Amino acid sequence: MYVADSRASTPSAPASADGAARPSAGRRRAAIAPTVLALGTVSLVTDVSSEMVTAVLPLYLVAGLGLSPLGFGLLDGIYNGFSAVVRLAGGHLADRGGGRHKWVAGLGYGISALCKPLLLLAHTLTPIGLVLAADRTGKGLRTAPRDALISLSSTPETRGRAFGVHRAMDTAGALLGPLVAFVILRATVDGYDAVFTVSFCVALAGVLVLVLFVPNGGRTAQPRDSRVAEPGGGHAVEPADRRTPAPEGDARPTLRAALALLRRRELRRITVCALLLGLATVSDSFVYLLLQRRLGVPDRWFALLPLGTAAAFLVLAVPLGRLADRVGRWRIFLAGHGALLAAYALLLTSWHSAALPYAVLALHGGFYAATDGVLMAAASDSVPEALRSSGLALVQTGQALARFVCSLGFGALWTVWGDRSALLVSTAALAVCAVSALTLRPQAPAVRHPDAAATNRPEGTA
Template identity: 65%
Template sequence: MYLADSRSSKAAVAPDSRPGRRPAAVPGTVLALGMVSLLTDVSSEMVTAVLPLYVVAGLGLSPLGFGLLDGINNGVGALVRLAGGHLADRGGRRHKAVAGLGYGLSAVCKPLLLLAHSLPVISGVLAADRTGKGLRTAPRDAMISLATPPEHRGRAFGVHRAMDTTGALVGPLVAFAVLRATVDGYDAVFAVSGCFAVLGVLVLVLFVPGRITPIVPEGTTPPTGVRRPTLRDSVGLLRRRGLRRLTLCAALLGLTTVSDSFLYLLLQRELRLPVHLFPLLPLGTAATFLLIAVPMGALADRGGRLRLFLAGHGVLLLGYGLMLAPTPGGPAVIAVLVLVLHGTFYAATDGVLAAATAGAVPAEHQGAGQALVGTGQALGRFACSLAFGAAWSLWGGRSALAVTAVALAVSAVVAAFVLRTTADEVPT
């Protein structure tokens, strides 16, 4: 099916894990996956940059309706993520095949948005796109974990997320340029987005190995002859205390994390920005994430991944506070600071959570482990989108954010208590 799968078994092993050679802190497999994510994120963020305004201003959808749309799509992706993680492990560590299916499905969905001019059709296309994202996320993170020495996983995930965020930075710029240069701006954005998605699939097919031998600590050997995990084995991972606590806290904190789309809509309304400038708002988040993702990953490896994960939510809480308590610097200054704090939050939590999860499960369950924690977080954010949209419709955006900020503060304290005795690396 994939060109890389047709190579010899020796070539299919991650080159950084060859005997007699010290494994690289950031293997070539991670860089290849980073490039796939970069191209895919250019595609995705082009759509994300214009979609909230398109459905709210163009189609007349209410904040509650948009919250329902955003929440359902996130919920679909979360549930499919479990299937993607299990299928990748069940296939004998052929994570690439499952990830490729997910990337391919998302690539097909972008051109379909050209035909979607009503809310039900848009909802269906976005649900399919989220299905693709759900399928690919856990296998991709599992491949990064397997290809990287355990002591460098924070840095490797930081490099991957930095490349991914480069796409998030470029995507809105491309969307902005397309909107300014074309008459039928939204359709043109969807068409160009599809081209970038196809490029991402091609890079995955050509440059990511079909099977990855796990990098293990020096003096040990990779497991051989391990039976294929069953669905019961995958779900049974929650019996591990460390993984169970991590999943619970990820879900709890996700429940009090306002979605990016709502955050940008709030900023746009507070600043009264022109419509054509709306796609530029994610650039502040993406630029900050890009600049500090790798240093944050390295800091997590040295200072503790769980501590940094909790600190990142403290930074997000500070951003909410700035939006609720304007300073004499004016709304433009507040917006810049909020976007910088938003990017710092992602740099301190996104890849760091995946690295912490990798240390909590054995190699043969990496896909399922990543899926369980990621699903818990995504389901929490799904519920938050629904609740925040309803609160905005009832009380207004600022009041809804105030309630969410209080809930986030409480959730962070609870998570710190739950994780206080949980180590970053749980014995397997």
């Protein structure tokens, strides 16, 4: 495992005729910073723990405790959306300390780890809701500082790839978690209790890896003539003397400065689009419950359904991250929601085939591969380094709040109208929101070639 932080400047890459950078062999070897790999390892171990719980939680709550779809929707909304209230706090704390990204993230990982054994004691709606809220508080604290560390450790032209590598490692843990849960459920009598206990032990290992191997955050020095990624995914190249200096002295890490980031047109558009699309993004747990009902999957096999999503995510995360760097991050982000729309459409059809679950889960995983890290890479381009955690937290907060509302609404619609009608409404809403996001998408300026400045210099100028 590489654990050293990469902070040195790198030579600029030569550009092709179309303005796309061609990294040299040395740049290609150093494209992914050691900090990204260390954080990826932490996420891999932590996701083994969290996905063990996530894989069995829907069945545990609905079949084991007898919750209604509305009650499950409430808890699922808490599980996925409660972190929204603390994401801004986590981002602000990390930025304000200058180098606290690691320790704020570590606090979040620690809180989530401690919540796992508490599920052994909770058997009714209220205590389970409190435990899940505390778990999501930990996730809310850690997400923005962790993503800021990834962003600050990467150059603008490789940021999509860096997030893709991290999400791929994260998803490797998501792939292993349900498998471990499945084995435990098959091998033990008190299966759920055993899953929660093992999950706690694995989560502690993830915190230990973070403390020992992830360096503190720092600003990555930018090469003088490197390409600067635009929010919409294009790239512009400017001479070093015409660029904004890396240390933004006026962007002080205060809460007011963080909220003022929404005055930036590109970041505001990104946040609004993430919020709109989140309003129609049905929770993963509901997707798996829909598949189980549609196909009659036995309870003992339910924990394996997330494997399809995780496998597709793992395979596609890095290629789509690299493609986003090349063709535009927002194009890939919207294409991912197109894949999700296709997955919903398949669930609504009368198609009965053994290939149906594979197709739905592949599209579901492709959606995450094209949106999760790509959104953070796009948002990073519009946020100054001094406020990187806070800026990313703004986008994440809007998305998390929207998904919280979606979980509540979907659970209510399922309870009143049934699962098929609820999914039909969500599919129509996603189509409308996707069209709106296409209209509001960030606009990237035209690409300028690296030699443009030299071409326009007066003769005789050095």
